[in-house]
Amino acid sequence: MASRGLRAGMSIDTLFLFSSETIRRPFTRQCCRVVQHSRLFGASYSTRLSPNAPDLIKWIRDEGGFVHQGLRLDNEGSSGLGLLSSRVIAKGTEIISLPRHIPLALPPLDSGPDHPDALLIDLARRLPEELWTLRLGLKLLGERAKVGSFWWPYISNLPQAFNVPIFFSREEIGNLQYIPLIHQVNKRCKLLLGFEAVVKSVIENLVSEQHPFGGQDVDAAALGWAMSAVSTRAFRLHGHVMSDGKRGSTPMLLPLIDMCNHDFHANARIVQEADSGSDRTLVKVVAEEKIEEGESILLNYGSLTNDLLLLDYGFIVPENQHDYVELKYDELLLDAAAITAGVQCTAFASPAPWQQEFLSQLNFHGDNSNSRVILGGPEMVDGRLVAALRILFAEDSESIKKHGLNTLQSLTVEAPLGVPNESNVLRTIVALCVIALGHFPTQILEDETILRKEGNSEALKLAIAFRLSKKELLIKVMKTLTQKVKSLR
Structure with a gap:
């Protein structure tokens, strides 16, 4: 018995059925x-x-x-x-x-x-x-x-x-x-x-x-x-x-x-x-x-x-501590985040040579740079992103050399370059979360309504639960960083 072919399309929607143990076991359709x-x-x-x-x-x-x-x-x-x-x-x-x-x-x-x-x-x-x-x-x-x-x-x-x-x-x-x-x-x-x-x-x-x-x-x-x-x-x-x-x-x-x-x-x-x-x-x-x-x-x-x-x-874990949202380190995106946060930084588009040198060490600048950054995960915010923003909001290179890039990549270090610098950094990251949330076509309340609705396929509900978990993660990052801004002295 020959299997039925796959229909054209990017997803595979032909699966298998069971077969007899005593004859050749054909590869046929299944249901999910x-x-x-x-x-x-x-x-x-x-x-x-x-x-x-x-x-x-x-x-x-x-x-x-x-x-x-x-x-x-x-x-x-x-x-x-x-x-x-x-x-x-x-x-x-x-x-x-x-x-x-x-x-x-x-x-x-x-x-x-x-x-x-x-x-x-x-x-x-x-x-x-x-x-x-x-x-x-x-x-x-x-x-x-x-x-x-x-x-x-x-x-x-x-x-x-x-x-x-x-x-x-x-x-x-x-x-x-x-x-x-x-x-x-x-x-x-x-x-x-x-x-x-x-x-x-x-x-x-x-x-x-x-x-x-x-x-x-x-x-x-x-x-x-x-x-x-x-x-x-x-x-x-x-x-x-x-x-x-x-x-x-x-x-x-x-x-x-x-x-x-x-x-x-x-x-x-x-x-x-x-x-x-x-x-x-x-x-x-x-x-x-x-x-x-x-x-x-x-x-x-x-x-x-x-x-x-x-x-x-084929499943997700709600409130997964290892989950994150992936973003791209991009000057235009950072500019948009700064505007959203109400802070100013001319270095995003044209960093000074000394800033470019530190950004290269973080692998954000140069021919083989890596622009992938994450929000979430055990560290809450990608350490490379934290350090880059601290550098871009810094006024000179001396304080950066004093602390070193390893220190600047840690959010647990309280305002290493001063309170104004740290406030700008945290508010910019919160704004990045806001922008990331805005790229989802639906809002959380809509997702929750669809999940409660009867008649939708379980795969569709799983897709919605996945995107909902990403949005909730971004909100968690926003709340955590907003609290850190309020606690700055």
């Missing part, structure tokens, strides 16, 4: 839906790839793995399929342990032509290292298509759909209202469409016995599903020994472990242990704290922005 989680907005929920998926916990135990008796897979919670504790689990307790043959990984790219996955490896070589999610996705697609795959008990439990932005409609992508993320979404869609042509050129004339995907057509929708499955679930493990004897990090899919949901304050962590008699590693999950009955097993996926959480995982 999301729900709200107590910590996450838009956590993906979907039925499993197979309606008769095997018991994943039993499979791991049968294969020599360990799963704590107090664990169960829950498909009824608002965050979808996840691991819950059915009893109290003490801190330090081993929860899951996978032997080395259970994780799913792409064989080394330097494997020879006689390797069973030689064609998959050849396709993976055509992708750059930064697209490791798609590289591993090729292996996942190959195993999904293979009748009798060792990993079918795991693959059959994967979702039919992933609610990540590459599967949003054009309207839903536009409703993100944030250009840096929209650019990344469109970039991924374009990449998938381009790689579809590459895959077809390699496999179109192969007989089914040689075909890495069981004779099935692989389009951008299938590639998108595979890439999303990897981006939402894979881990990079260290200590893997490559064919040349060197150690490196290898992305792997970890069955059952990847059912743990995310929290920045996780109650469990992944541990790697050397397998005696082998150069490979065992993977374990250990309780970081006491886990009460009925609690989810949670891992920290990393200090990620909402952009990356949405792009790779």
Whole structure:
């Protein structure tokens, strides 16, 4: 059965349906839906790839793995399929342990032509290292298509759909209202469409016995599903020994472990242990704290922005302390901010030579300058931006040399160049926030009204929740800096 092709457009809106375990498993359409989680907005929920998926916990135990008796897979919670504790689990307790043959990984790219996955490896070589999610996705697609795959008990439990932005409609992508993320979404869609042509050129004339995907057509929708499955679930493990004897990090899919949901304050962590008699590693999950009955097993996926959480995982974290808004360091923008703030600075358009020298050290001036700055994150304001404004509002270079650029990049240092200078800097940054807010077509009250409205797609609600989180972050920065202005003496 051939898959249906991808319709033209920047977003991918053809997904998969489940298939039979006893015949070739076709790559077909799927459906997406999301729900709200107590910590996450838009956590993906979907039925499993197979309606008769095997018991994943039993499979791991049968294969020599360990799963704590107090664990169960829950498909009824608002965050979808996840691991819950059915009893109290003490801190330090081993929860899951996978032997080395259970994780799913792409064989080394330097494997020879006689390797069973030689064609998959050849396709993976055509992708750059930064697209490791798609590289591993090729292996996942190959195993999904293979009748009798060792990993079918795991693959059959994967979702039919992933609610990540590459599967949003054009309207839903536009409703993100944030250009840096929209650019990344469109970039991924374009990449998938381009790689579809590459895959077809390699496999179109192969007989089914040689075909890495069981004779099935692989389009951008299938590639998108595979890439999303990897981006939402894979881990990079260290200590893997490559064919040349060197150690490196290898992305792997970890069955059952990847059912743990995310929290920045996780109650469990992944541990790697050397397998005696082998150069490979065992993977374990250990309780970081006491886990009460009925609690989810949670891992920290990393200090990620909402952009990356949405792009790779399909959810956002409200009030994410790692999130930020990206701006461009631009003289015209700074001039507009100064006018909005009611302060004057002629140095924005024509900084003095000594100011240019310091701006070059901050990488804001010169041929290879970096104009990207951020508002938000742990530091609240990009330190390079703070230092640049302090320099541009300064009257001479002596005070700057006295303090040094490292000191000037810190907002925690109280008015290093004097109160008037600091007031101008803070008020200009507040004005930058006002301008950034003005670039969103809708206001916060409108967004909140749409979120409460029934009948909108869950993807649309997720897009609106994303842009709302950016606006709330800008307001938080404004309030914090306004308070600092008031506290200046």
